[in-house]
Amino acid sequence: MGDQLGLTECVSIALGGMIGGGIYAVLGVVAQITRAATWAAFVLAGVVALCAGYSYNHLNALGDGYGGSVSFVQQFVGNTTLAGMVGWTLLFGYVGSMAMYAYAFAAFALGFSAVPDGVAGVPLRPVVSVAAVALFVALNLLGARTTGTAETVLVGAKVAVLLAFGAFGLVYATSLSETRMAYGFGQLTTVGPVVAAAISFVAFQGWQLLFYDQDAIADNVQTIRKAVYVAIPAAVTVYVLVAVVTVNLAPEALRTRPHVALADAASAMLSVVGLSGLGLAVVSASALFSTGSAINATLFSAAHFSKRLVQGDLLPDRFGDADADGVPERAVLVLGAVTAAFAVYGSLGAITSFASLSFIVVFGAMSYLAFRERGDDVHPVPPAVGAAGALGFAPLMLYNLYGREPETFWMVLALAAFVVAVELLYFEREYVQQELSDFEDGLEPGG
Incomplete structure (x- = not known):
């Protein structure tokens, strides 16, 4: 019992999954849509x-206390095909998240003056993204794992940097500079914050990782319940504080360099004491560590998740060894390769939208399932809001993507259609084989 994770460690893991890389990768994309009302998008999400x-x-x-989305569908719906499709959708969401973190990792690495944007005409951003993914693939293959205690310390440091950034930023903006604070209240009656909330949704997915390894958690059902209710509001608080400061102190950076606007805001507010370079360096270093650790943690969890899918015959055996100790090597390599491809060929906005859409679909489905399975002890409003939120977010996000990046919109739709087709072919393979066999028999003479 003493080796199991308690509430503090679970809150740290959930916060680490959300704040670890989300704020650095998502803020600029969200702010480009809704500007001063960015904070409202984070609140809504x-x-x-x-x-x-x-x-x-x-x-x-x-x-049975050992849940997760796939297990919930299996227990309460009893449809293996649907459970597998949920699992595959989550895997794609994890890949999109890791690609988003890898993209942001490279952007902050190139933000240091000593690092060039390219070498011999070759841009370094994709190279650094792939190198970051490769590094954490190697670490996972070596069996590296952060303990709950270490995660508590690391998350505490990351949150401390962001809280200090937000607190000092508010003091600077309101007292030490001529900045006129804007909060975007006039935008709250428009659709902008809702669209931005949909895109930022990927920054709130880390808490669900707690449901995958409940054997390691003391009093797992109650501990996870408390951790979720502490971690999500805490993440919202940090996001809102950071968003207000960055939007007001680095508006130009949000237009021209949205992926590193946080660092530019830190540089601006520390310039008052002649330490603009230090502010840039501290936030950039924190972003590198946060996005890097987010790649590592997500890859570790996704590989274990895929192992469970293989065990349940929801993924092909070729994807990984279901009986392997620790993370299955082939799963790590496949996930790493697909993540690297996304990070190289995708834009940050498209990757963020793709990952958010994956989690919106799954979270909305689970909310609907909870609404359907509610009893007297469950209030119907939260599951209803969760399901309705997903129903509203998904089409708005797609509409926004169609308007901003129509080519990416069609590519996402084509990819979604391809994935659904492959899923159905895999999960309904026995039915398809039987139909093909019957068809071939009918073509034979006398058949």
């Missing part, structure tokens, strides 16, 4: 995420 968390906790308590 956080509310829907909290409602989804309520739904997950409810389903976890009703089930």
